[in-house]
Amino acid sequence: MRTIQYGGAGGLVALLGVCALVVGTARADVYTERPGSILIFPKVVNTSGAEGRTTVIQITNTGNMADQTRCFYVTPSATGCAETDFDLFLTKQQPTSFVVASGRGMQSTPGLSPGLIPPVQPGFIGALICAEVGPDGAPLNMNQLKGEATIISADSPDESGYSPDQSKYDALAVQGLKPNNNDDILNLDGTEYNNCPATTIVDFQPFGATDPIIEALGNGGICSDNAAPCNNSSQCNSGATCDTGQSTVASVLSLVPCNLDLENGIATKVTLQVKAWDEYEVYRSTALSFSCVGNIDLTKIPQLLSSNFLPDAQFVTMQLTPSVGGPVLGVLESTYADSVGNAAGTAANLQVEGAGAAAQITVPSEQ
């Protein structure tokens, strides 16, 4: 065994974290793995047509006390940012779920009904935000909520609503930090609720790069004579070759600002500074902007295409820092396709760093 002697451990001795259930020492960050008082689902879709998809939302009360929440669907509108809200009531340890395309009636599915949940309109692309409230509807910090979202193909669903393509991500949970002042302004400032992050880190494969697994094991090419899918030339007719390198990875970044005025429906305009590096340290920068809720197709950002990095580069890390509009939260959904378009989607939670500027979510008051 090697012996390593330390001449002196310089630096700080950080405090160990406390139990996540305890509302105590402020951590200026957002979790995707610990229950909180605000849940944010950055990507909720209900689209129709040949590639229509919808979203299954799962919300669980992880505590041993009943928990009430107010939830808000948020989507861009002609006048700014529209919201539709509803209430959920969960008993202790109760999980519940609903499909956004159909909502949930009082007796529509087995289980204790958490309350009436309205469906979203066709074509909905937005986000869902849920905040713990007390019996009077005023915000409350119990840090008992967790959630997941599964985005499924709307085509040919089975009896439970699941179908071939599905992408799943964890909701982002913001922890409440002290007894809430119970007003309709949720301060994500490190005193009432945790801050949102200062920086979001996105790792992805730039559009134009191939998927190494499909190229190695699947149909990464097409035969030169009949365009049949192939992995290598031995799978093509005699004399024909397999033109490989046809697989693609396309990514969409879904973002929601932590500054939200749901009472007045005013859309927050956000600008993010983007810095990206490939595995050969080639550096690119750009800016991204959106209003209310952002769904940014990375295949349409020239600075982030594979052609803008070294030819062999397959992986890019991108850091997003807000310059206008305050901090954001998001998820990344990537679609992997082979040479003939057979595709599968997958969603990934993003990594975050640092404490962002203070933000506010203003909710409509209970009448």
Place this chain on the structure above:
Amino acid sequence: MLKMTRIATVSAMVSLGAGMLMTGLATPARGLTTSDKPAAILVWPKVVVDTSGSLGAGPTETVIQLTNTNTAPALAHCFYVDANSHCAANAPNAGDVCQSSLQCPPGGPVYYSCVPSCSEEDFDVILTAGQPIGWSASAGLGASSLITKGTCTGLGTPCTIDAQCFNSTCDLSNTNLGTGIPPVPEDPFAGSLTCIEYTTGAAPALDVSSNTLKGEGTIESLVSGEPPQVEIYNAVGLQGTGTAPTDPSVLQLGGTSGAPGSYGACPTALILDHKFDSASSSTDLTLVPCGDNFLTRTFGNVTAQFVVYNEFEQRFSTSHAVPCFFESVISNIDTLYSSRSIFSQAVSGTEFGQTRIRGVGSAQTGRGLIGVARVANPELGGSGAYNLWEQGSPDFTTVNPDVITIP
């Protein structure tokens, strides 16, 4: 392999590079595991390879992504844990990878034991500042995909030795030299990957302060004529606390104020929200112990207790051993007959459930667990992976912290 022959000083501060982000600052430690923030130890609980598709799910591969979010280079010392079972020595196909005795040999007529085992293989990855890399588990990563040339100091021209720099020296500090990522030791392969952050230089030392590593695992299965099945999860991180270990080969995860750990603790409980298994949906759960002894190859051994709640708040429970690696469809955790499982929709009576997973046991490596889940439609295909949630910080006055012992 790491060579540490001199006294090393652990530095807690990371210098900022001009033009780089402020995220190069050392990140204060958190008490529990994280899947959304850079850390000092990363665990990929599920790494699976089956390039020939011999296990029946089609050719399967895992792409490992590892990123250094720091403005300075970082070294990751990594361990593959091979959790394949093998046919017993007296089987006709002794040593073959198997999943059950029915494969020892396939078709019988006499079936021999399928013997579980755990082994490890380690390697180093040196990352330049801010660098993302990725590799297929079955292939590893060769030099052609890495930065192997330095730059002449003051000249900026590429070089590999000082002689190539006119009146200057060749700076190799910002390269991947020293990286050697092997393919996984077997194909098929099922196991996990753990990477531990070190400083770079002539005498690498454990870096318990910077917390700059992040990672993802992408698992793809390809069946001819069907859409690919792709799922991605975040590597689970253990953040360094800034407290250097007394023995740098013994990494303590969590601790008391009198005996603090060098890294955050694994949580008391993991929380899995899932659809109960049915003909149209199955959830696959992978668990690995937090602690391992890579030195003596005495891997973690934890008993996982499962408490299951359905949407009526009704409660069931069961338990299962987790020796170095455990993967199962949830309706096979408590029984071989899925329709009779407490994880089945037929038994639970509702579509969705919440399962709380708690580790118990007295292994010296600890009782913490790390996991990842995958939901799939067995009939139509389609799958998605997701990280588990966590709750509760262990009371280390009554239980031993998890420990990772490294060579």
